[in-house]
Amino acid sequence: MNAILVASNRGPVSFTLSEDGSLSMRRGGGGLVSGLSEVAKDLDVLWVCAALSDGDRGAVRLAPGGRLDQAGYETGALRMLDIPPATFHRAYNAVANSTLWFVHHLLYDTPNRPHFDARFRREWESYQTYNEAFATALAEEAPHGARVMVQDYHLSLVPAMLRVERPDLRVAHFSHTPWAPPEYFSLLPDDVAAEVLEGILGADHAGFLTARWGGAFMDCCETVLGARVERASRTVTHEGRTTRVGTHSLGVDGKALWARASEPDVESHMAALRAQVGDRRLIVRIDRTELSKNIVRGLVAYREFLSAHPEWHGRVTHLAFAYPSRHDLPEYREYTAAVQRCAKEIEDEYATEDWDPLILNVDDDYPRSLAAYRLADVLLVNPIRDGMNLVAKEGPILSPGSALVLSREAGAAAELGEHAVTVNPYDVSATAAALHEGLTMPEAERARRGALLATAATALPPHRWFAEQLDALG
Numbered sequence: 112m113n114a115i116l117v118a119s120n121r122g123p124v125s126f127t128l129s130e131d132g133s134l135s136m137r138r139g140g141g142g143l144v145s146g147l148s149e150v151a152k153d154l155d156v157l158w159v160c161a162a163l164s165d166g167d168r169g170a171v172r173l174a175p176g177g178r179l180d181q182a183g184y185e186t187g188a189l190r191m192l193d194i195p196p197a198t199f200h201r202a203y204n205a206v207a208n209s210t211l212w213f214v215h216h217l218l219y220d221t222p223n224r225p226h227f228d229a230r231f232r233r234e235w236e237s238y239q240t241y242n243e244a245f246a247t248a249l250a251e252e253a254p255h256g257a258r259v260m261v262q263d264y265h266l267s268l269v270p271a272m273l274r275v276e277r278p279d280l281r282v283a284h285f286s287h288t289p290w291a292p293p294e295y296f297s298l299l300p301d302d303v304a305a306e307v308l309e310g311i312l313g314a315d316h317a318g319f320l321t322a323r324w325g326g327a328f329m330d331c332c333e334t335v336l337g338a339r340v341e342r343a344s345r346t347v348t349h350e351g352r353t354t355r356v357g358t359h360s361l362g363v364d365g366k367a368l369w370a371r372a373s374e375p376d377v378e379s380h381m382a383a384l385r386a387q388v389g390d391r392r393l394i395v396r397i398d399r400t401e402l403s404k405n406i407v408r409g410l411v412a413y414r415e416f417l418s419a420h421p422e423w424h425g426r427v428t429h430l431a432f433a434y435p436s437r438h439d440l441p442e443y444r445e446y447t448a449a450v451q452r453c454a455k456e457i458e459d460e461y462a463t464e465d466w467d468p469l470i471l472n473v474d475d476d477y478p479r480s481l482a483a484y485r486l487a488d489v490l491l492v493n494p495i496r497d498g499m500n501l502v503a504k505e506g507p508i509l510s511p512g513s514a515l516v517l518s519r520e521a522g523a524a525a526e527l528g529e530h531a532v533t534v535n536p537y538d539v540s541a542t543a544a545a546l547h548e549g550l551t552m553p554e555a556e557r558a559r560r561g562a563l564l565a566t567a568a569t570a571l572p573p574h575r576w577f578a579e580q581l582d583a584l585g
């Protein structure tokens with residue numbers, strides 16, 4: 112039996128079903144998984160996650176009790192939950208990604224959405240059922256007194272549910288997203304807002320990536336629940352229980368990243384990119400194609416920069432990597448199309464026979480992304496709002512001489528903002544000016560700031576980030 116358990120929607124691996132019926136396994140994606148995978152491998156952790164696809168379901172159904180490690184896969188201790196597809200779809204797409212994600216990232220076009228009607232109520236019931244499935248599995252797997260580390264907005268109800276079933280456990284919840292301010296959080300129906308907060312308050316420790324997001328959570332507990340909030344000791348007391356609110360600012364394992372980025376596949380992508388762009392200066396961005404990442408305004412800012420600075424025509428290329436994400440949601444498909452349209456307009460306006468002002472790639476290629484980091488002169492990270500943003504931390508490690516243009520609304524700005532060129536993500540002209548400032552920053556200044564950025568980015572690598580939270584549980 113394992114004494115530490117982790118629960119998250121997306122697990123460390125995913126499976127694809129090929130036409131001949133065979134299953135192939137690959138690493139899961141996203142910031143949460145990349146941070147936790149290394150940690151889980153080294154500690155004796157049992158990970159509980161959901162089956163996300165038909166491939167995952169195929170693998171789970173052949174595994175005794177959903178334990179993939181016991182079915183012979185090299186995953187580390189892993190239990191995958193086969194939640195009925197319709198329930199999963201409503202919990203993951205409709206509630207987690209279209210509601211809670213939108214609330215925390217302030218993404219709604221409020222004259223039209225959200226729209227909390229009878230249909231939402233069915234979706235919310237599915238979210239409750241899905242959270243219950245996790246709580247039940249954790250209660251079954253956890254030995255007496257175990258520590259359970261529940262991850263993210265998909266599982267906000269689990270801590271309270273688990274406390275009812277297993278009061279002996281020590282439970283932490285960690286939010287990898289920002290947290291909405293009370294006025295925006297209160298868009299949620301009152302009972303749903305209260306249930307989300309009380310769900311997390313079922314934990315002994317509620318972790319956030321920055322003090323700002325933890326502060327917003329405390330504000331919501333005070334305003335929505337009338338809970339007692341002690342800001343100095345960072346505790347919330349509600350219905351006789353006290354939850355500590357911690358800040359754990361996930362960073363990067365610089366050595367491991369360099370080791371991966373020095374492998375031959377990355378080097379050959381570097382050579383190919385160099386051949387494609389010649390000796391031009393490079394502005395790089397790497398994102399999931401995600402509404403909160405603000406890719407369209409980033410492209411429009413680049414267009415404004417080109418228009419204001421004809422002296423850079425032919426001397427700079429923008430490499431924009433926007434890999435696919437959450438394509439079950441129409442907003443995300445439309446957003447991908449908007450990104451592609453905007454890129455096309457820039458090419459039509461500025462491309463010449465021997466100059467590509469913009470190279471947009473919408474497929475996922477990790478070694479190519481690492482190669483782009485290593486070649487960057489300016490890294491553009493301009494989200495509307497972001498829990499942390501690990502791209503802002505990985506870039507300065509792999510390209511110590513590059514300038515970082517960073518949104519002040521990314522969690523990473525709390526640690527990196529001082530040494531980056533910070534921007535208001537809605538201010539396209541300021542972003543255009545920041546790109547120019549990055550390109551023209553003297554080399555010595557870029558190197559000086561780059562060293563400070565890399566130090567800040569590696570301050571709390573995943574192992575220490577996780578260890579801090581375990582310590583906080585006692």
Ligand code: G6P
Nearest residue numbers: 121140141142143263287288437
């Ligand atoms: C963010 C969330 C993670 C999520 C990741 C990828 O980083 O905080 O929980 O796993 O995005 O999103 P996806 O919906 O593909 O899991």
